[in-house]
Amino acid sequence: MELALKHLDTHLQAFVEELKAFVAFPSVSTDPAYEEPLTLCRLFLEEHLRQRGLTARELETGGIPALFAEAPGPPGAPTVLIYGHYDVQPARSEDGWSSDPFTLTETDGRWVARGVSDNKGPAMALIKAVECCLEGEGLPVGVKFLLEGEEEIGSKHLEGCILKHGELLQADSVLISDSLWVAPATPSLCYGLRGIVYAYITVPGPAVDLHSGIHGGVVANPHVRLAHLLATIAAPDGSVAVDGFYDQVRPLSEAEREQFAQVPLDLAAYRERLGVEELLVEEKVAVLARRWVEPTFEVHGITGGYTGPGAKTIVPAFAEAKVSMRLVPDQEPEALFAALVDHVACHCPEAAVTLESAAAPFVADTAGPHYQAARRAMRVGFGAEPLLIREGGSIPAALWLKEHLGVPVVLMPICAVDDNPHSPNEKFEPSHFEGGVRAFIAYLHELARMGPS
Amino acid sequence: MELALKHLDTHLQAFVEELKAFVAFPSVSTDPAYEEPLTLCRLFLEEHLRQRGLTARELETGGIPALFAEAPGPPGAPTVLIYGHYDVQPARSEDGWSSDPFTLTETDGRWVARGVSDNKGPAMALIKAVECCLEGEGLPVGVKFLLEGEEEIGSKHLEGCILKHGELLQADSVLISDSLWVAPATPSLCYGLRGIVYAYITVPGPAVDLHSGIHGGVVANPHVRLAHLLATIAAPDGSVAVDGFYDQVRPLSEAEREQFAQVPLDLAAYRERLGVEELLVEEKVAVLARRWVEPTFEVHGITGGYTGPGAKTIVPAFAEAKVSMRLVPDQEPEALFAALVDHVACHCPEAAVTLESAAAPFVADTAGPHYQAARRAMRVGFGAEPLLIREGGSIPAALWLKEHLGVPVVLMPICAVDDNPHSPNEKFEPSHFEGGVRAFIAYLHELARMGPS
DSSP, X not given: OHHHHHHHHHHHHHHHHXXXXXXXXXXXXXXXXXXXXXXXXXXXXXXXXXXXTOEEEEEOOSSSOEEEXXXXXXXXXXXXXXXXXXXXXXXXXXXXXXXXTTSXXXXXXXXXXXXXXXXXXXXXXXXXXXXXXXXTTOOSSEEEEEEESXXXXXXXXXXXXXXXXXXXXOOSEEEEOOSBOSSTTOOEEXXXXXXXXXXXXXXXXXXXXXXXXXXXXXBOOHHHHHHHHHHHHBXXXXXXXXXXXXXXXXXXXXXXXXXXXXXXXXXXXXXXXXXXSOOSSOSXXXXXXXXXXXOEEEEEEEESBXXXXXXXXXXXXXXXXXXXXXXXXXXXXXXXHHHHHHHHHHHOTTOEEEEEEEEOOEEOOOSSHHHHHHHHHHHHHHSSOOEEEEESSOXXXXXXXXXXXXXXXXXXXXXXXXXXXXXXTOEEXXXXXXXXXXXXXXXXXXXHHHOOO | OHHHHHHHHHHXXXXXXXXXXXXXXXXXXXXXXXXXXXXXXXXXXXXXXXXXXXXXXEEOOSSSOEEEEEEOOSTTOOEEEEEEEOOBOOOOGGGTOSSOTTSOEEETTEEEOTTIIIIIHHHHHHHHHHHHHHHTTOOSSEEEEEEESOGGGTOTTHHHHHHHTHHHHOOSEEEEOOSBOSSTTOOEEEEEEOEEEEEEEEEEOSSSOEETTTSBTTBXXXXXXXXXXXXXXXXXXXXXXXXXXXXXXXXXXXHHHHHHHTSOOOHHHHHHHHTOSOOSSOSHHHHHHHHHTSOEEEEEEEESBOOSSSOOOEEOSEEEEEEEEEEOTTOOHXXXXXXXXXXHHHHOTTOEEEEEEEEXXXXXXXXXXXXXXXXXXXXXXXXXXXXXXXXXXXXXXXXXXXHHHOSOEEEOOOBOTTOOTTSTTOEEOHHHHHHHHHHHHHHHHHHHHHOOO
């Protein structure tokens, strides 16, 4: 792989320019207003992959299309399916960005832009690793890419797409790089993800917003009713009162407790980074357990009534909460959504609950050869032994690819702990980009040594 | 006043065109983005009044300027100060408008536009009544106009302006037309208004919106905390649990009960008009009491987190409720705001309460000659005896002008019960505009007969 690594060294600046072009598309999937930049972003990627010698084409999903690309390996070599996504979270300058969210801006030696860490930086590093192999000794394994456009909206159509294109996507293993290291300068391999149920809870009100002076006092205020309902669901300490919510949650095992204890997490620094004076739990293992193996109920925002600047005096026509539950083994999305619906029906019969998306939790098998291969590759990329960690976020694709293709899935994150995905000033480290390309080149060669599964 | 009425008949179509031009300015006071149209609207009015022979000038308030204009009456005649406002509530097409909110559109014989009823239609009718007198027999009384630009944001700077310009504004009485009739085809005179305290309740969260997968479970969700707090303040039935909230509320008197019983309010039609299946109380006198002489706590909207279309998975950096309390005799705004602050400090110490604006409730003296004059004028304008009613909304100017000028204030509404002020598809009836001009012409002549107070 010497020539491949040399290509990386000589072309790094060009790779950065390509990443710049990639993040310049505001490929926000949740808001239909961004349909055009999403499409342009996908076309950019498709052309980019073709120019590097891969065959590439769109995959219909029923929603925002995915992109599929492939390049063959040597005869008899295994094939790896690489999953990533080209859509990003919303970003508005007024949320607190220090530079334009869709212009890759170097600040204090870091690249700041929406999506640069989640997931365009890692996706570009994976593409560049393949390019380096192609320009060097040739690909040691067959490579397929599945690049999705709906990850940030719960991968709503991906499972159907995987089922429909099972043959096309078939591979010997799956590689995903779409999460964070657990602590500063601590290369990590991830083996567990929380699932998610995202839903809208809507309390109806009058036909239109009403003058609250004229009619206030005789018409129920939907925001007040929603507040009462939300208060019955979640306590201020984060615990959830939905019937049966914790029934399927596995208790923390001794092995997990020991493993979590080894994570170098400085709580004072963590609090400072988040900008909070206190956490809901204040002991390291408990903090990691809350984030990795315990479920949550979160409210992400509330619509209805007046949310512009200043005052407006109305009884709102409705109040709607955007909410999600993060799920852990052995919770099932269908059962938890049904429990939420029952709870709402019981406490606020006039409210409606609408499902946005759902995904089950995921746990990888770390005992097999793939995680061993990934360990060695991370050492090549970052010069240190990676830590085995879990992750509180959700990547629905991980579980579906594992189950429907029936092959091992490896989660090989290259993002730093403070990359701020989903937040203003999301960033990505140049050294993680370069180390990532190196680690991925090494991983493809490791896979070649393993042979077909 | 024959010539004045004749001018109305021959110029009605021109008046309508002038009203059209007036509502075309999106003079939204709550949102700084509308500063320019607000200014242009004020300049339009100033020029309009000058062209009709009044002297007109801006009054500095420390906020959005008010407009002052005057024209002398015959020697020895009394002077009336006419108060109105040129600012309007926000309006977005997507809230459910059937036509552009800032284009006066005739639909089913009614004029639809933001502000056409609240307060541009009545304000224009008052100006046209003065014009008719000037073009007819001459003004029977001296007239002063005080046209405010901050009524929809609680008249934040008006009291200071009244105190500063007491001499300029001095008159023998005040006339305000900025509310609704109580029922269809039921001319009404209003003698009572609720007060208001408008405030923001803010629960802080992390420094920025955080990825709720990564950090969810260890950081308190500010929307959940706000929900718990709001649930301690107001019950789903509209009752308020703030300590001492009802202490100063006068019980409904027998006289009021009898008077309310005479109001022709059809509850089935009222429910249908509001688009609700049930009201919080279901008996006519109780409904009017709730709207007119009982206080409320309302939530108007909640900001913080993600309120755009679709899903976003974050722990919000803050949650803020826009709330107001409507006050009735003998509640005092300062005391009620302090009670709210105490309640919040007790139930959610990390939350902050910020005052936006406040005004005390208002009750007019209906026994004096002014309300008798207004009764006769309403008969001239609308051909029927007006009903004496109260109103649940707030017009801070009413109380301040009464107290600081020390003269009677008359509330002479000309808007229909279903004009939908503050709602989408706000409208104004052409027949109310014409009848209003007629009633105001008659009222100016009634005042002349009364002589100086």
